[in-house]
Amino acid sequence: MSTTAGQFPAETGADGAFVRQRYSIRDRITADGSSGFPAEAGRYHLYVSLACPWAHRAIIVRKLLGLEDVISMSVVDPIRDERGWAFRDGDGHGPDTVCGFQFLSEAYLRTDPSYTGRYTVPCIWDRVTQRLVTNNYPDITLDFETQFTAFHRPGAPDLYPQALRAEIDEISDVVYREVNNGVYRAGFATSQEAYEAAVDGLFARLDWLEARLAGQRYLVGGQLTEADIRLFTTLARFDAVYVGHFKCNLRRLVDYPSLWAYARDLYQRPGFGETVSFGHIKRHYYMTHDQLNPTRIVPKGPVMDWDSPHGRERLG
Incomplete structure (x- = not known):
């Protein structure tokens, strides 16, 4: 097309x-x-x-x-x-x-x-x-x-430290292919086979991320990096638009204990939650993709408590 x-x-x-x-x-x-x-x-x-x-x-x-x-x-x-x-x-x-x-x-x-x-x-x-x-x-x-x-401001984080770049790049590559772009591959597929392949790959990678983040606070090296930012922006939109609008509905973000806590941990930090606009996000997806939502009706939900305690401090 x-x-x-x-x-x-x-x-x-x-x-x-x-x-x-x-x-x-x-x-x-x-x-x-x-x-x-x-x-x-x-x-x-x-x-x-x-x-x-x-x-x-x-x-x-x-x-x-x-x-x-x-x-x-x-x-x-x-x-x-x-x-x-x-x-x-x-x-x-x-x-x-x-x-x-x-x-x-x-x-x-x-x-x-x-x-x-x-x-x-x-x-x-x-x-x-x-x-x-x-x-x-x-x-x-x-x-x-x-x-x-x-x-950079004094004390700014090193989001792409030299010693971790190879691992950041490796993680970012699989997250891009199967999560960041995976939701789009599911949402815009025009055959059942292509849709199911994208969804299966997406949720296999989310399951892998759930296991990885159960034992560590961040994706790479025990610190906030570029890899976390790349994953966060998809997680922030997951339940609001990708579950319904893109048919990524095997599980919701809130059904993953570690991923949901990880997303809240990031959201509650300066620079993350204040840059999330669920109004813009939902209006864009539901009112722009006429082939997926011809009525252009924007759903009211979901109700999610992004400010609830995440408990990730225990991981360091």
């Missing part, structure tokens, strides 16, 4: 399996400027959606590292139509204060007038060259963590 630029999903294969579009604007920001895009305060602008799990990673990392005054940020409206993400006033989002764009597509087309891909968040705009630097979301948080170290 093909769609026009800005719509989602990008396509499914002949077997009905969801295929995620490759992110094509992939320049990097570097501390020494060797990429042509030096890490500088006030130069870059981050475009995000509060609904998008990929963008949510960047929002959390920016907050944890104290980069709010270094990298400015705009939030798009959660409702996306055939024109793509829009800038509108109200409810946690607002106009584009950098270029005056009405739609995020304008940033893409100013960067490349021949661009035909989807207009995705997160992406980073460069005020100097007047173009997008990247829309490749895995690079964005890594560059915040490793190339903007001169601008």
Whole structure:
């Protein structure tokens, strides 16, 4: 299934399996400027959606590292139509204060007038060259963590420590394939076989994560890392949208004692819960994917107590 630029999903294969579009604007920001895009305060602008799990990673990392005054940020409206993400006033989002764009597509087309891909968040705009630097979301948080170290707040966590990078990358890869992207592969599958394969892979990995987190507080190395942030943004949306909207309903997050406690542990930390907008999340998914929810009715639930004690302190 093909769609026009800005719509989602990008396509499914002949077997009905969801295929995620490759992110094509992939320049990097570097501390020494060797990429042509030096890490500088006030130069870059981050475009995000509060609904998008990929963008949510960047929002959390920016907050944890104290980069709010270094990298400015705009939030798009959660409702996306055939024109793509829009800038509108109200409810946690607002106009584009950098270029005056009405739609995020304008940033893409100013960067490349021949661009035909989807207009995705997160992406980073460069005020100097007047173009997008990247829309490749895995690079964005890594560059915040490793190339903007001169601008990190005092005491900021090292989310991508050198000694743990190989393990972080390994865990992040399996979490991406089977959890982060796994929910989309289930939700946008157009055949029973593709759907069941995605759901089975998803819940096998959630079961594995449940066992892993029963004995350790974090995914890697006894400390908060990039890997935890990448998992959290999917867990935060799991019961609210993925269980029902994407048919990921073998079990809920709240049915996993360790995973649910782990998610609450992170949610209750500065930089996590304050960046979660269940209003944006539910409105986006239920009101944007007409092929999955043609009535566009947004469910009221679920009721979840994210602030209840998690008991994870015992793990160190």
